Amino acid sequence: MDMIGRFFHERFGGKRLAILGFGREGRSTLRCISRYMPGHPVIISDRNPNMETNDPVVLQSGSVAWHTGPDYLKVLEDADVIIKSPGIPFTVMNGMDIRGVITSQTEVFLELFRDRVIGITGTKGKSTTASLLYHILRESGKAAVIAGNIGIPCFEVLEEVTPETPVVFEMSSHQLQHIRVSPHVAVLLNIFEEHLDYYGSFEVYRDAKLNIARWQKPGDVFVFNKASEGLENIMSLVETRAEKISVGDAFPGAGQMRCDGLDLVFTRKGKSMTFKDICQQSLIIGRHNLENMAAAVAAALVLGAGPAFISRAVSGFKGLPHRMQHAGTHSGVIFYNDSIATIPEATIAAVKTLPDTETLILGGTDRGIDYRPLMHFLADSDVSRLFFTGPAGRRMHALAKAMEGFQDKQLIFSELFDEAVIQAARQTGRGKICLLSPAAASYDQFTNFEERGQRFIALAQNA
Numbered sequence: 001m002d003m004i005g006r007f008f009h010e011r012f013g014g015k016r017l018a019i020l021g022f023g024r025e026g027r028s029t030l031r032c033i034s035r036y037m038p039g040h041p042v043i044i045s046d047r048n049p050n051m052e053t054n055d056p057v058v059l060q061s062g063s064v065a066w067h068t069g070p071d072y073l074k075v076l077e078d079a080d081v082i083i084k085s086p087g088i089p090f091t092v093m094n095g096m097d098i099r100g101v102i103t104s105q106t107e108v109f110l111e112l113f114r115d116r117v118i119g120i121t122g123t124k125g126k127s128t129t130a131s132l133l134y135h136i137l138r139e140s141g142k143a144a145v146i147a148g149n150i151g152i153p154c155f156e157v158l159e160e161v162t163p164e165t166p167v168v169f170e171m172s173s174h175q176l177q178h179i180r181v182s183p184h185v186a187v188l189l190n191i192f193e194e195h196l197d198y199y200g201s202f203e204v205y206r207d208a209k210l211n212i213a214r215w216q217k218p219g220d221v222f223v224f225n226k227a228s229e230g231l232e233n234i235m236s237l238v239e240t241r242a243e244k245i246s247v248g249d250a251f252p253g254a255g256q257m258r259c260d261g262l263d264l265v266f267t268r269k270g271k272s273m274t275f276k277d278i279c280q281q282s283l284i285i286g287r288h289n290l291e292n293m294a295a296a297v298a299a300a301l302v303l304g305a306g307p308a309f310i311s312r313a314v315s316g317f318k319g320l321p322h323r324m325q326h327a328g329t330h331s332g333v334i335f336y337n338d339s340i341a342t343i344p345e346a347t348i349a350a351v352k353t354l355p356d357t358e359t360l361i362l363g364g365t366d367r368g369i370d371y372r373p374l375m376h377f378l379a380d381s382d383v384s385r386l387f388f389t390g391p392a393g394r395r396m397h398a399l400a401k402a403m404e405g406f407q408d409k410q411l412i413f414s415e416l417f418d419e420a421v422i423q424a425a426r427q428t429g430r431g432k433i434c435l436l437s438p439a440a441a442s443y444d445q446f447t448n449f450e451e452r453g454q455r456f457i458a459l460a461q462n463a
Contacts, residue, residue, distance in 0.1 A: 004158055007112055008036040011081075016100075018043040018076055021085025022051060025105055028153035029083050030064070039063060043079060045072045076100070083108070086149075086174035089198055106175040109154040113161050115184050118299050121171040121212050122189025122225075124346045125292040128284060129189060130170040132317050133296040137166055139313040140305040144168055149175060166303055174198070177208035182215035185302055186242065187295050190228035192345045197367045206234060216242035223298045225291050226251050229345075245302070247294045257298040259290055266301060273301070275311055284319040286353035322453035324350055324437075327460050332430030335460040338437035339453030344374035347439040351381055358432035359385040359424045363393020364440030364452070371396050374439055379405025385427055388413045389420040392440035417445050421456055425463035434460070 017033065019026050022044050033042055041063040044051075049069035067075040073092060076082055079100040084090075086104065093102075110117060120130045127150055137144035145161065147154040148170040161167060169183060173195060191209050199205040213222045220242035226232055227248025235251070244254035245268065255268035259279040266273045275297070282293050293314060300310055319325070320340075327335040336357075338350045342364070351357055360383045375396065378386065386409060388397040397413040400406045410427070414420040421436070428434040442452040 004112065005036045008033070011108070011111075012037060012040070015080035016043070016078060017041070018045055018079035018082045018100075019085075020045045020076065020082050021088045022046040022048075023085055023087065025085045025153045025155075028155045029085075029105060032155040032158065041065065043067060043075055045075055047072050086172060090178065091200075102178070104175065104179065105153060105155050106148070106169075106171065107179045107181060109158075109169075110179065110181040110183060112158075113167060114181055116161060116163075116165055117167045117169050117183035118185040118187065118303070119169045119171045119183035119212050120187040120189070120295075120299075121173070121176060121209055122187075122228075123192040123194045123209075123343060124340075124349075125189045125288060126170050126172075127340075128289065128320055128323055129187065129292040129296050130168050131320055132284075132293060132314070133299050134168045135317050136296060136300040136305055136310055136313040137168070137303065140300070140309040142166055142303070142305070146170070148172075171212060173205055173208040176211040179211050180215060182211065182213055182220070182240075184216075185221045185299055186213040186216060186223070186240075187299055188212055188222070188224040188231070189292060189295060190225055190231060190345075191234055192230070192343050193369050194343050195367070196369065206237075210234070210238055213238050213240040213242060216240045218242070221245060221299075221302050223247065223257075223295050223302075224251075225295060227291050245298050247291055247298065255298075257294045259294065264294060264297060266298065268301075273307065275307065278311055278314055281311075281315040283315070283317060285324060286349055288349045288353075289319070289324075322449055324353060325453070327457045330425075330460055330463045333425060333428045333460075333463060334431070334433045335425075335457075335463075336433055336435045336437075337453045337456050337460075338435060339442065339449040339456060341437040341439060342441045342449060343369065344371060344439045347374060347437040348377050350435060350437040351378070351383060354433050354435060355382065356431075356433045357383050357435045359383070359387065359428040359434045361387045361389070361420055361424050361434070361436045361456075362396055362438055362440070363388045363390040363420075364438045364445070365443045366391035366395055367441060369440075371399055371439065375399045375403055376405075379403055379409075383409070385410040385424065386412070387420040387424045389415065389417050390440065390444040392438075392444075393420075396439070417452070417455065418459060421459045422463075425460060 134146040144166040146168045149172040150170040222242040223245045225247040246254045262280040264275040264278045322339040325337045327337040446452040
């Protein structure tokens with residue numbers, strides 16, 4: 001039996017094991033348990049009463065007990081260990097007599113491999129930063145793997161991890177909440193209001209994010225973006241024994257990574273290193289993306305990546321879809337797809353980065369975020385046409401109509417996303433930008449932000 005198999009038997013052997021939530025990560029958990037503990041009984045608890053029990057994962061897994069529908073949670077009171085999927089709030093178990101241990105794929109993976117993990121979190125920018133870091137490490141000849149919130153459950157890469165493997169792990173607040181072990185290298189990009197419908201308050205959400213560094217040890221490294229608005233005050237809440245590296249402004253007792261004109265300068269333990277012109281060569285646009293790039297480079301240097309490889313990797317990295325993605329020029333109008341922008345701060349960053357934006361499309365699912373600062377920013381901006389859609393768009397539209405600064409701007413609300421995009425495209429002037437940067441999630445009309453972005457691109461091509 002290999003090391004992973006021994007770990008799983010020691011951790012879960014002889015225990016009544018439940019998987020809470022049977023989506024992509026839950027299925028991955030069942031596959032893993034079935035591989036390393038064949039025949040071990042597993043309880044699957046999921047609200048969906050129409051769960052496909054003939055799924056190949058289930059049929060090959062041995063003894064599975066199903067508990068679905070309205071009473072799906074009751075069985076958890078008898079479980080010794082509950083492996084919870086990240087999308088399910090802990091609050092669903094409030095008032096229950098849960099005597100077992102609640103854990104997650106993320107926590108179990110960190111218990112196995114935390115010394116090889118570079119965890120990256122932030123309200124925005126974590127996918128770009130994780131992808132760039134992974135790209136740098138691969139360019140440097142390191143057999144890195146990438147997993148986590150980027151769409152690859154960490155149990156899917158268990159067998160790819162060797163003692164020399166860096167694991168780039170994109171970590172959402174849901175994955176970080178209630179973990180009791182932190183990665184060897186932690187990267188915190190920013191914390192803004194998000195997921196308030198899930199957490200109930202910003203403070204609970206913030207504290208989940210801070211778990212990425214809370215359990216670090218001496219010899220670990222914590223990279224954080226001090227340039228991000230509001231993060232300096234939050235840093236006082238972080239108690240970590242790790243070495244600190246600040247992105248942007250200096251922080252007492254910490255190393256520093258910053259853009260100095262066109263150059264990127266890294267200072268650590270009394271030594272400095274300069275990457276010439278790299279802040280100009282980066283293909284991912286916007287100040288916030290320069291900060292993301294700087295954080296990725298800092299982590300890469302900590303892991304021993306060579307400067308020449310870093311410069312080459314950064315200059316060749318084109319970013320990810322739906323993140324201020326140029327979606328083409330059609331009928332003279334320049335289209336940008338920033339569907340990933342689900343919070344106001346991301347939309348503000350996009351408008352600042354694209355000053356020729358004439359038309360902005362906003363709105364989607366309403367999760368209770370405070371949109372007043374965004375509306376104040378847009379009132380003073382050069383954006384002259386704003387199209388709103390969805391419940392969040394309705395609330396933003398009402399705020400804008402009641403505020404000074406919008407008298408000379410066009411404000412249009414459309415129930416349907418397609419209608420808003422078509423009108424926006426038709427009314428944008430030649431040579432100007434029509435930008436989708438919604439400041440809201442997509443779940444009112446789409447499965448996810450990717451689907452919304454793809455729909456925007458398709459509509460733009462027919463403009």
